[in-house]
Amino acid sequence: xxIEGADLVRAAALLGAGISMGLGAxxxxxxxGFAAGKACEAIGKNPKEAGLLTRTMLVGQAVSESTGIxxxxxxLLLIFVV
Amino acid sequence: xxxSDAIWVQAAAFLGAAFSVGFGAIGxxxxxxxxxxxxxxxxxxxxxxxxxxxxxxxxxxxxxxSAGIFALVIAMLLVFIDTDGRPLIDAxxxLGAGLSMGLSxxxxxxxxxFPAAEACQGIADNPPTQAxxxxxMLIGSAISQTPAIFGMVVAFMLMFVDFTSQPLWPAWAALLGAGLSMGLAxIGSGVGSGIPAGSSTLGMARQPSAATAIRxxMLIGSAVSQTPAIFGMVVAFMLxxxxxxxxPPWPTWAALLGAGLSTGLSxxxPGxxxxxxxxxxxxxxxxQPEAQGxxxxxxxxGQTVAQSTVxxxxxxxxxxxxxxxEPSHAMTEWVALLSAxxxxxxxxxxPGxxxxxxxxxxxxxxxxxxxxxVLLTRVMLVGQAVSESTGIxxxxxxLLLxxxx
Numbered sequence: 351x352x353i354e355g356a357d358l359v360r361a362a363a364l365l366g367a368g369i370s371m372g373l374g375a376x377x378x379x380x381x382x383g384f385a386a387g388k389a390c391e392a393i394g395k396n397p398k399e400a401g402l403l404t405r406t407m408l409v410g411q412a413v414s415e416s417t418g419i420x421x422x423x424x425x426l427l428l429i430f431v432v
Numbered sequence: 433x434x435x436s437d438a439i440w441v442q443a444a445a446f447l448g449a450a451f452s453v454g455f456g457a458i459g460x461x462x463x464x465x466x467x468x469x470x471x472x473x474x475x476x477x478x479x480x481x482x483x484x485x486x487x488x489x490x491x492x493x494x495x496x497x498s499a500g501i502f503a504l505v506i507a508m509l510l511v512f513i514d515t516d517g518r519p520l521i522d523a524x525x526x527l528g529a530g531l532s533m534g535l536s537x538x539x540x541x542x543x544x545x546f547p548a549a550e551a552c553q554g555i556a557d558n559p560p561t562q563a564x565x566x567x568x569m570l571i572g573s574a575i576s577q578t579p580a581i582f583g584m585v586v587a588f589m590l591m592f593v594d595f596t597s598q599p600l601w602p603a604w605a606a607l608l609g610a611g612l613s614m615g616l617a618x619i620g621s622g623v624g625s626g627i628p629a630g631s632s633t634l635g636m637a638r639q640p641s642a643a644t645a646i647r648x649x650m651l652i653g654s655a656v657s658q659t660p661a662i663f664g665m666v667v668a669f670m671l672x673x674x675x676x677x678x679x680p681p682w683p684t685w686a687a688l689l690g691a692g693l694s695t696g697l698s699x700x701x702p703g704x705x706x707x708x709x710x711x712x713x714x715x716x717x718x719x720q721p722e723a724q725g726x727x728x729x730x731x732x733x734g735q736t737v738a739q740s741t742v743x744x745x746x747x748x749x750x751x752x753x754x755x756x757x758e759p760s761h762a763m764t765e766w767v768a769l770l771s772a773x774x775x776x777x778x779x780x781x782x783p784g785x786x787x788x789x790x791x792x793x794x795x796x797x798x799x800x801x802x803x804x805x806v807l808l809t810r811v812m813l814v815g816q817a818v819s820e821s822t823g824i825x826x827x828x829x830x831l832l833l834x835x836x837x
Contacts, residue, residue, distance in 0.1 A: 353763055361767035364833060368771030371829040372778030375822035379701070379741075383786020386815020387793030390808050394797025397804060404811060411818045418822040425775075425829045429837070 367428040374421025382411040437520040444523035448530025449510035452587070455534030455615075456503020456541070459622070463496040463545020470549035474556035484562055485552045491566065492548020495573040499537040499544065499580040499622075506533040506587050513591070521595050524604040528611025529590035532668070535615025536583025536661075539622020539703070543576035546630030554637025561640045568636050568647060572629020575654045579618030579625075579661040586614040586668050593672065602685030603676045609692025610671040613749075616696030616777075617664020617742075620703020620784070624657035628710035635718025642721035649717045649728055653710025656735045660699030660706075660742045660784075667695040667749050680759030683766035690773025691752040694830075698745025698780025705738040705788020712792040716799025726798050726805035733809060734791020737816045741780035741823040748776040748830050755834075764837065772833040779826020786819040 389407035393400045471489035475482045510526055551569040555562055590607060598606070632650035636643050671688060713731040717724050752773060757765075794812035798805045 357763045361763040364764060364768045364837065365771045365774075367829060368773075368775035368833060369778075371826050372775040375779035375826045376782035378822045379782020379784070379786040379819055380789070381786065382819040382821075383705075383783070383789045383816065386786070386790035386812060386819060389815055390790065390794035390811050391797050393811050394794075394801060394804055394808055397807060400807060400811070404814065407811075407815055408818065411815070415818070415821060418825060421822075422825045422829070425825075426832075429829070429832055 363428040363432055367425040370421050370428065371425040374418055378414050378418035381414040385410045385414065438515050438518060440520055441515040441518045441523045441526065445510045445513055445515055445526040448526040449507040451527070451530035452503045452510065452534040453507035456500050456537035459538035459541025460496050460500030461541070463542045463548070464493040466545040467492050467496065467548035467552065471552040474552040478556040481556055481559055484559070485555050488551045488555055488566055488569070489548060492544070492551055492569055492573060495570065495577065496541050496544035496548060498577055499540040502580055502584045503533050503537040506530065506584065509591065519596050521598060521600050521603055521607065524607040525590045525595060528607045529587040530611070532583045532590065532611040532615045533587040536618030536622065537580045539619035540577050540580035541622070543622040543624070543626020543629070544573040546626040547572040547576070547633045550630040550634040554634050558637040558640070561637050564636050564640060564643055565633055568633045569629070571647070572626070572633060572650060572654070575658070576622055576626040576629055578658060579622040582661055582665050583614055583618050586610060586665065589672055598675070599677055599681065601681035602679065602688055605685035605688040606671040606676055609689045610668040613664045613671065613692035613696040614668040617699035617703070618661045620700035621658050621661035624703040624705070624707025624710070625654040627707040628653045628657070628714045631711040632714035632718070635715050639718045639721065642718060645721045645724045646714055646717050649724065650710065650714045652728060653706070653713055653731060653735070656732070656739070657703055657706040657710055659739060660703040663695050663742055663746050664699050667691060667746065670753055674753070680757060682759060682761045683769055684757050686766035686769040687752040687757060690770045691749040692773070693777045694745045694752065694773040695742070695749040697777030699742045701781035701784020702739050702742040702788070703784070705784040705786070706735045708788040709734050709738065709791040709795060712795045716795055720799045720802070723799050723802040726802045727795055730798055730805055730809050730812070731791065731795050734787070734794060734812055734816070737813065737820070738784050738787035738791060740820065741783045744823060744827045745776050745780045748772060748827070748834070751834055768833045768837045772830040775826050775833065776830040779823055783819050783823035787816040790815045790819065
């Protein structure tokens with residue numbers, strides 16, 4: 351079973367896509383959840399500001415999402431482009 | 433350098449024993465150490481109660497130890513098992529057994545440390561409630577031990593069921609995958625059931641009149657936290673008992689290993705996350721027993737959302753197990769299947785924990801003011817939905833690897 355060089359490279363790309371998205375999902379998941387939790391706590395203390403606090407949560411979560419998006423982009427690149 | 437099958441089987445049995453007791457020692461030691469630390473703090477606060485506190489610490493530590501003892505038993509069996517004349521497939525069965533028992537003992541050992549720790553604190557805070565605290569500690573610890581028992585059951589099956597009717601390829605991956613699926617999934621549930629056990633024990637010390645409400649809440653929350661381990665066990669059973677004779681060995685072996693990793697890894701996050709939510713719920717019911725209804729409702733909603741990523745992992749496992757592969761030795765084929773399992777497996781961890789944290793904070797606020805439960809549940813759901821996004825990305829990449837490559 352001789353493995354061609356091109357096959358090995360392609361296989362490494364596919365494994366890398368899985369690792370990239372898999373590990374990359376951990377951080378944003380935990381971080382955005384923490385932000386959501388603290389938003390619940392803050393809104394509980396100050397329900398009149400629910401709108402402002404929800405907006406703040408979403409902005410913060412969007413920033414936290416960025417590394418997750420990087421992981422997705424790299425995974426898709428590895429699957430479709432290289 | 434040709435070795436007989438029996439040599440490989442013996443080597444694998446020793447390695448399996450090492451994994452079993454090596455991993456198994458981690459959880460029990462951590463849990464018991466945590467309990468000892470909290471006991472010390474409690475005794476320094478109330479030295480006259482050192483007798484009852486120490487007694488409770490030792491009992492609680494003994495329950496946490498049981499996961500370590502299970503791991504030692506499996507290890508001893510693997511060290512001394514007679515491997516003469518055993519087929520090569522048993523090597524992978526023994527490795528899988530060691531992983532199944534060892535990994536699952538991590539969660540249960542650590543998880544059972546929490547109720548022991550909180551019981552010591554509770555006795556210092558409110559000595560007359562000793563009996564109620566001890567009972568709750570034992571109930572909660574027992575629930576936390578269940579994943580280790582699942583792990584031991586799967587380990588026994590791997591060691592003693594006759595797998596000679598299965599072809600070596602791909603069944604070796606099925607047996608290894610079964611051990612990983614059960615062992616990894618049990619980590620989250622062991623810890624996740626221990627957290628509410630701890631919070632409810634401390635809550636009972638602070639509010640003994642609400643003991644029934646607190647215990648009910650703990651039992652519901654812990655039961656939901658057990659579900660990821662059950663998913664892991666279901667996948668393990670499927671891998672063990674489906675007949676793999678009629679599938680093409682390449683690349684199906686990678687699909688089977690990937691199936692085990694997909695559910696096993698993705699169950700860790702929801703197990704822990706559900707436990708965090710249930711812990712805050714138990715504490716909340718202790719503070720405000722009248723709010724039990726809204727607390728339990730929001731806890732269940734939050735836990736259900738946090739559960740979603742293990743369901744994605746289970747879905748990917750089912751696809752890997754049951755979709756018939758085209759026979760192929762191409763490296764891209766089998767790597768794609770393995771990568772799909774790894775991707776969804778790891779991808780399920782973060783959102784599970786994060787959504788659990790979000791639900792925990794929501795439940796905590798609702799305990800303080802139950803009139804806010806509609807508003808806070810809404811905010812919680814919005815926040816959890818954003819946290820879910822990377823879990824969905826992982827699912828998409830997994831499905832791409834499975835169907836588009």
